[in-house]
Amino acid sequence: MSSEPIYQLTVSPDFTPSHISGWYIFNTWLQRCLNARVHCELYDDFESQRQAIVDDRVDLIYANPFDAAMLVREKNFTALAKAMGVTDECVIAVAETSHITCLEDLKPGTRLAKTDDPDINLIGMIMLESVDLSDDSVTPLLVDSYVLVAKALIQNNAEVGFFLKDAFNEFSGAVRKQLRPLVSSEISDIQHMLLASPRLMAHTEPLRQALADMPKHLQGNSVLEALNFTGWQLLEQEDTEFMIDMIDTLKAK
Amino acid sequence: MLNDMNESGVLAPYREYNQPLFQYGVRHLLVNDTEVPYPDGKLIVSRTDTLGIITHCNQSFVAMSGYTQAELIGAPHSILRHPDMPSIAFKGLWDDVQAGNIWHGYVKNLRKDGAFYWVYATVIPNVRNGGVVGYTSVRRKPSRAKIQAAITLYQTLKTQENAHWEGPQS
Numbered sequence A: 001m002s003s004e005p006i007y008q009l010t011v012s013p014d015f016t017p018s019h020i021s022g023w024y025i026f027n028t029w030l031q032r033c034l035n036a037r038v039h040c041e042l043y044d045d046f047e048s049q050r051q052a053i054v055d056d057r058v059d060l061i062y063a064n065p066f067d068a069a070m071l072v073r074e075k076n077f078t079a080l081a082k083a084m085g086v087t088d089e090c091v092i093a094v095a096e097t098s099h100i101t102c103l104e105d106l107k108p109g110t111r112l113a114k115t116d117d118p119d120i121n122l123i124g125m126i127m128l129e130s131v132d133l134s135d136d137s138v139t140p141l142l143v144d145s146y147v148l149v150a151k152a153l154i155q156n157n158a159e160v161g162f163f164l165k166d167a168f169n170e171f172s173g174a175v176r177k178q179l180r181p182l183v184s185s186e187i188s189d190i191q192h193m194l195l196a197s198p199r200l201m202a203h204t205e206p207l208r209q210a211l212a213d214m215p216k217h218l219q220g221n222s223v224l225e226a227l228n229f230t231g232w233q234l235l236e237q238e239d240t241e242f243m244i245d246m247i248d249t250l251k252a253k
Numbered sequence B: 001m002l003n004d005m006n007e008s009g010v011l012a013p014y015r016e017y018n019q020p021l022f023q024y025g026v027r028h029l030l031v032n033d034t035e036v037p038y039p040d041g042k043l044i045v046s047r048t049d050t051l052g053i054i055t056h057c058n059q060s061f062v063a064m065s066g067y068t069q070a071e072l073i074g075a076p077h078s079i080l081r082h083p084d085m086p087s088i089a090f091k092g093l094w095d096d097v098q099a100g101n102i103w104h105g106y107v108k109n110l111r112k113d114g115a116f117y118w119v120y121a122t123v124i125p126n127v128r129n130g131g132v133v134g135y136t137s138v139r140r141k142p143s144r145a146k147i148q149a150a151i152t153l154y155q156t157l158k159t160q161e162n163a164h165w166e167g168p169q170s
């Protein structure tokens, strides 16, 4: 007896918390669109999500670009689309009261607060490299969320912190006032993307079309609104390969 | 397209060079010793075909080089070649990437206006369906200490290369 498959949708754990409900709404839209059962599983951290990928439990993923290389090159995932105008940028910030005014003020041993978000940490360390700091010369403080990075700075448990720019910009005025950005990346070529597993092969073309058409329909529009996206931009294989090449140059030591 | 440099649009004062280039012959260069600082937080990205002809470059690349995108696409990457760079650095780059490996290095680049900027560059082969179809380079901001070390090293290498070029004395 054949039973209908249940696919799994998951989202890179660095999504901003205010959009959790948006992903459940997207999942409902997705099930209608595919006429299939899809379960939305949100992992707490990158490690447990990667394990799920390794175990072939994931079918559709809004992936951190850092993981995209593995998904495409080792797991044969296909990139479908990226959110329009959304790029992954890193803000390096200090507490408002800090004596540090520029990256050059940071010295070896600097206490650095960060999350486990791999692409933000990579971009952040590349910016610190320009003042001769590396993983070996900073004292890391690993925390679970960007709110906790902010807290570590405000309470002086760390001197400097890495933030996803979107998360930084969504802080309340009260939190934001206690932080001061030193530098912000402007890369614009590195983005999260929606990828489909080989199991979804038969569904990828209709799904791409439906994603592209989302802004044209009332229902699609309300889903996009819940995700705070304006639309999806379809990705060709070469767009994805290019971004993976870029990440490879950045990861290389 | 690659052309000789002429004084219009080049910062004065300038030094003049005749730089042999692999895909061009001898390019006449006008070089001014003003450094343009690498912008914080940016990556300068370009791609070439397998012969080193530029096929893609991002906005930061355009802004730092001083050329327009139209001037860059289709030009050999040596459009940025600064005469203070030793040839052996680029030989190393090509040897590495043609062997399928990654290359890193500090590079002094020449702008259209004759000024220069330092980058820390990484170049990798673009492998598609098992074959190399081109190369990607991503540059980041180098530290002052690393630039200083590169200046010293490249001066030494350049002196050796010039001694060699001036012909065998024996």
Ligand SMILES: Cc1cc2nc3c(=O)[nH]c(=O)nc-3n(C[C@H](O)[C@H](O)[C@H](O)COP(=O)(O)O)c2cc1C
Pocket: B020, B021, B022, B023, B046, B047, B048, B052, B076, B077, B078, B079, B080, B081, B082, B090, B093, B107, B109, B123, B135, B136, B137
């Ligand atoms: C992807 C890629 C990026 C390159 N970037 C530069 C660069 O930024 N500056 C530069 O002088 N040469 C760069 N080169 C090397 C040039 O192709 C060239 O070898 C060099 O400028 C020396 O010129 P020549 O080979 O004609 O002697 C790059 C090569 C590749 C494949």
